[in-house]
Amino acid sequence: MKTPWMKITALGAAGLLVLSACSPGATEDTAEDDAAGGGGGGGSVTVGIKYDQPGLGFREGNNPPTGFDVDVAKAVLAEMGYQEDQIEWVESPTPQRENMLENGQVDMIFATYSITDERDERVDFAGPYFMAGQDILVRTDENDIKGPEDLNGRNLCSVTGSTPAQNVRDMYADEVELVEQDGYSECLTFLQSGQVDAVTTDDIILAGLAASDEYAGEFKVVGSPFTEEPYGVGLPEGDVETCEQVNEAIQKLQDDGTIDELLAANTEGVDYEANAELNDNIELVTCGE
Amino acid sequence: MSTQYVLFDAPGPRSRRIITILNILVALIVIGVLVWVYQALAAQGQMSPHLWWNAINTNAWVNYLLPGLTFTLQAAAIAVVSSVVFGLFFGFLRLAPVRILRWISMVIVEFFRAVPVLVLMVFLHFFFSQYLSNVIDPRNSAYYAVIVALTLYNGAVIAELVRAGVRSLPAGQREAALAVGMTTTKSLRYVEVPQALVAMLPSLVSQFVIILKDSALGYIIGFSELLRYSRHLGAGYGNIMQALVVAAIIFIIINSLLVQLAQMLSRRLSSRTSGVTEVGIPGIAPIAGDTVEDEATETRAQAIIQQDKRK
Amino acid sequence: MEDILFLFEQYPIWEGFWANLKLAFFSAIFAFTLGVILALFRISPVRSMSWLSGAFINLVRNIPLTVLVVMGVLIFWGQLQINMHPDFDTNFFMLATIALSIYHAPFFAEAIRSGVNTVPLGQAEAARSIGLGFFAAARLIIIPQALRGAITPIGNTLIALIKNTTVAAAASVMEASGIMRTMIEFNPNLMVAIFLIIAIGFSLIVIPVGLLTTWLSERLAVTR
Numbered sequence: 001m002k003t004p005w006m007k008i009t010a011l012g013a014a015g016l017l018v019l020s021a022c023s024p025g026a027t028e029d030t031a032e033d034d035a036a037g038g039g040g041g042g043g044s045v046t047v048g049i050k051y052d053q054p055g056l057g058f059r060e061g062n063n064p065p066t067g068f069d070v071d072v073a074k075a076v077l078a079e080m081g082y083q084e085d086q087i088e089w090v091e092s093p094t095p096q097r098e099n100m101l102e103n104g105q106v107d108m109i110f111a112t113y114s115i116t117d118e119r120d121e122r123v124d125f126a127g128p129y130f131m132a133g134q135d136i137l138v139r140t141d142e143n144d145i146k147g148p149e150d151l152n153g154r155n156l157c158s159v160t161g162s163t164p165a166q167n168v169r170d171m172y173a174d175e176v177e178l179v180e181q182d183g184y185s186e187c188l189t190f191l192q193s194g195q196v197d198a199v200t201t202d203d204i205i206l207a208g209l210a211a212s213d214e215y216a217g218e219f220k221v222v223g224s225p226f227t228e229e230p231y232g233v234g235l236p237e238g239d240v241e242t243c244e245q246v247n248e249a250i251q252k253l254q255d256d257g258t259i260d261e262l263l264a265a266n267t268e269g270v271d272y273e274a275n276a277e278l279n280d281n282i283e284l285v286t287c288g289e
Numbered sequence: 290m291s292t293q294y295v296l297f298d299a300p301g302p303r304s305r306r307i308i309t310i311l312n313i314l315v316a317l318i319v320i321g322v323l324v325w326v327y328q329a330l331a332a333q334g335q336m337s338p339h340l341w342w343n344a345i346n347t348n349a350w351v352n353y354l355l356p357g358l359t360f361t362l363q364a365a366a367i368a369v370v371s372s373v374v375f376g377l378f379f380g381f382l383r384l385a386p387v388r389i390l391r392w393i394s395m396v397i398v399e400f401f402r403a404v405p406v407l408v409l410m411v412f413l414h415f416f417f418s419q420y421l422s423n424v425i426d427p428r429n430s431a432y433y434a435v436i437v438a439l440t441l442y443n444g445a446v447i448a449e450l451v452r453a454g455v456r457s458l459p460a461g462q463r464e465a466a467l468a469v470g471m472t473t474t475k476s477l478r479y480v481e482v483p484q485a486l487v488a489m490l491p492s493l494v495s496q497f498v499i500i501l502k503d504s505a506l507g508y509i510i511g512f513s514e515l516l517r518y519s520r521h522l523g524a525g526y527g528n529i530m531q532a533l534v535v536a537a538i539i540f541i542i543i544n545s546l547l548v549q550l551a552q553m554l555s556r557r558l559s560s561r562t563s564g565v566t567e568v569g570i571p572g573i574a575p576i577a578g579d580t581v582e583d584e585a586t587e588t589r590a591q592a593i594i595q596q597d598k599r600k
Numbered sequence: 601m602e603d604i605l606f607l608f609e610q611y612p613i614w615e616g617f618w619a620n621l622k623l624a625f626f627s628a629i630f631a632f633t634l635g636v637i638l639a640l641f642r643i644s645p646v647r648s649m650s651w652l653s654g655a656f657i658n659l660v661r662n663i664p665l666t667v668l669v670v671m672g673v674l675i676f677w678g679q680l681q682i683n684m685h686p687d688f689d690t691n692f693f694m695l696a697t698i699a700l701s702i703y704h705a706p707f708f709a710e711a712i713r714s715g716v717n718t719v720p721l722g723q724a725e726a727a728r729s730i731g732l733g734f735f736a737a738a739r740l741i742i743i744p745q746a747l748r749g750a751i752t753p754i755g756n757t758l759i760a761l762i763k764n765t766t767v768a769a770a771a772s773v774m775e776a777s778g779i780m781r782t783m784i785e786f787n788p789n790l791m792v793a794i795f796l797i798i799a800i801g802f803s804l805i806v807i808p809v810g811l812l813t814t815w816l817s818e819r820l821a822v823t824r
Contacts (some may be wrong), residue, residue: 046428051521052520052521052524052525054524054525058525060348060352060353060525061351061352061353061356062352062356063352090428091513093511096511098785099415099418099785102788103418103419103422103430104418104422105418105428105430155688160772177686177687177688178688179688179692179772180772181673181772182520183520183524184524185520185523185524185527185529186529186673186674186678188527189523189527189529189530189674189678189679190678192333193333193678193679193681194681195677195678195681195683212527213527214526214527214528215527297645297734298728298734300645304645308645308646308647311646311648311649312646312647312648312649315646315648315649315652316648319652326680329679329680329681330679330680333679333681335679399803399807400799400803403763403799403802403803403806403807403810404763404799404802404803405763405764405766405777405802406763407766407767407769407777408766408776408777408780408795408798408799408802409799411777411780411781411784412780412784412791412794412795412799415784415785415788415791416791416792416795419788419791498662501664502662502663502664502665503664504664505664505665505666505667506664506666506767508666508670508770509666509767509769509770516664516666516667516670520670529674530674530675530678530679533667533670533671533674533675534671534675536667537663537667537671540662540663540664540667541659541662541663544661544662545658545662548658548662
């Protein structure tokens with residue numbers, strides 16, 4: 001009588017051992033990462049990016065990720081002495097970015113991460129490497145929405161844990177109906193079906209979304225950015241050394257025009273121009289403040 | 290036994306006519322609803338073949354569905370095994386002859402059964418990444434939070450199953466064991482629990498269904514399981530609805546297979562134990578309301594036994 | 601202690617639990633009603649009805665609730681464009697209620713059906729032999745006994761439903777688990793206390809329901 005359940009338990013224990021040997025993160029070669037300090041050398045560096053934002057940070061399965069943020073990250077890390085194969089990419093969704101930095105899930109984040117005072121209390125920023133501005137995406141046949149003030153009484157979609165939607169509500173239209181979703185892709189399906197009238201976030205994100213093959217010609221960016229969103233590199237609180245290295249790299253890439261080239265390459269074929277006035281002379285943050 | 294015979298006489302000619310009319314009516318309503326859904330979706334362009342194709346082609350499987358499914362199954366499988374271990378341990382303790390052990394295990398078991406799994410998951414996710422980051426790679430903290438939360442909850446449920454399983458054995462088993470000179474602990478270990486376990490096996494398989502379904506809660510804390518991957522698929526190809534439908538179908542297929550397995554086991558094993566191998570309601574973990582200790586449960590267990598004898 | 605008071609002042613904890621209770625209340629009513637209908641269909645002599653109910657039960661039971669809630673938002677609202685209320689907060693609350701109702705209806709149906717199964721064959725035969733028709737037999741003999749036999753599974757389903765209202769967070773409904781998340785995010789040092797507040801809150805709701813179920817099922821048990 002005791003054999004069957006002894007067998008089950010033994011089988012179970014064996015299974016447990018086998019299975020726990022292949023947990024998600026363990027699939028990648030996890031060399032001891034000393035990325036936060038020293039720079040370059042033998043270590044690897046874990047970089048948080050978006051996986052679901054075509055044009056900025058997008059990744060399919062284990063294919064190499066693509067997008068503007070990814071390219072900037074590669075260029076910055078190259079300046080710091082890292083090879084591409086030393087970079088480990090990790091998804092960092094909007095609501096979890098601060099957490100991931102705080103508890104060491106990532107060494108740095110390049111994920112459409114605007115520098116704000118609130119976030120600055122929990123993490124450090126280097127950069128910015130790009131100046132975006134909040135804008136509005138509407139259906140091509142929509143002519144009544146020309147700016148955030150026209151959103152009163154209309155339905156708006158944005159992403160959980162991001163500031164853009166709250167901005168609109170607080171500053172321009174307090175009677176806007178707001179739905180928050182996990183990602184912008186949901187917002188686009190709502191915009192397409194007509195359940196919401198507008199999607200709001202940074203212009204470059206909207207441009208990337210509007211440019212994807214699936215929605216070609218269906219949406220347009222209104223084109224009057226009403227905020228300044230300095231995209232920074234998120235770093236763990238207090239990591240001054242890395243911050244300075246990143247800033248140095250960004251300065252160099254801005255001066256030699258690499259960042260402009262990367263932007264152009266990633267927004268090819270889209271009717272989008274970065275806000276030149278802001279982007280021509282970006283002032284980098286002072287590290288350690 | 291079909292319930293139909295309990296409630297109905299064999300239908301006469303008039304009833305048969307009514308039944309035919311109702312059959313036609315139901316068929317029409319079902320078809321009507323399906324057509325309406327189809328048209329509503331088609332009006333949105335959601336029925337266009339390439340959207341569906343993009344959700345089931347090789348790229349979708351290789352880059353999204355299979356990796357997501359692997360993590361879902363992996364987390365669920367580990368959680369099943371560990372919750373059995375947890376459940377056996379505390380189930381045993383709940384039957385222990387020492388009152389204080391029974392009390393401690395009761396408090397633990399009841400606590401984890403009362404707390405929503407999602408609440409447990411959210412907490413463990415933060416807890417692991419904050420305090421255990423040197424033990425658990427923080428990148429995996431969501432994954433482990435899912436496994437541990439599922440283990441604690443389902444383990445508590447299994448502990449109850451073990452206890453109920455032992456209680457539902459005919460008293461003669463225990464009496465016989467004591468009569469041949471075994472101690473109560475030995476009787477539990479060699480006679481009662483093994484039989485209860487065999488009797489529980491079908492319920493354990495349906496517990497797997499619950500665990501598999503609850504692993505999708507990991508979506509909310511950012512665990513990259515099937516639901517999250519299918520959302521990514523939808524983000525990449527503008528077919529979020531199709532991707533979700535495919536994910537739902539995958540869940541349905543796997544869970545249906547598990548339910549069938551549970552039913553098959555329940556038929557096969559009924560001869561190998563004096564316990565009751567019946568599967569409860571698959572999909573809801575039973576909270577056997579009998580938190581009242583001792584006498585109350587004793588009498589209830591006896592009532593169950595009496596009932597079984599009569600069947 | 602001050603920290604805990606601070607949490608209660610700073611965050612809408614009570615409102616969060618109230619939202620869970622409201623979700624549970626409305627979903628329980630709808631899910632139970634739908635469950636009764638499904639159970640009636642399931643045991644009816646009309647083949648297509650029992651097949652339809654069986655298909656629905658088996659489909660819904662095997663889909664994770666999270667998937668159902670996400671689908672409700674993305675497909676039911678987003679694609680089929682069914683608006684229940686112009687105010688988004690109310691709309692999503694209703695959407696979550698519908699998803700919860702649909703998800704739990706099969707469990708209520710199965711609970712009721714299992715209750716019907718506890719009624720011995722002889723009862724129905726006896727009812728028929730004294731000349732009661734289907735409806736009279738069902739109303740006077742079968743259903744009263746079946747409901748009593750179904751108390752425990754119905755109670756279990758109700759408890760599961762109460763706990764599952766936390767999944768409404770996936771439909772952007774503000775409820776206790778979402779508030780817990782925000783609280784921990786901004787007060788990580790109070791993590792354990794925050795978890796205990798929420799956990800004990802749920803225990804205080806769930807355990808009485810469990811005790812009541814036990815008490816009722818014992819009190820109303822059909823002596824056979």
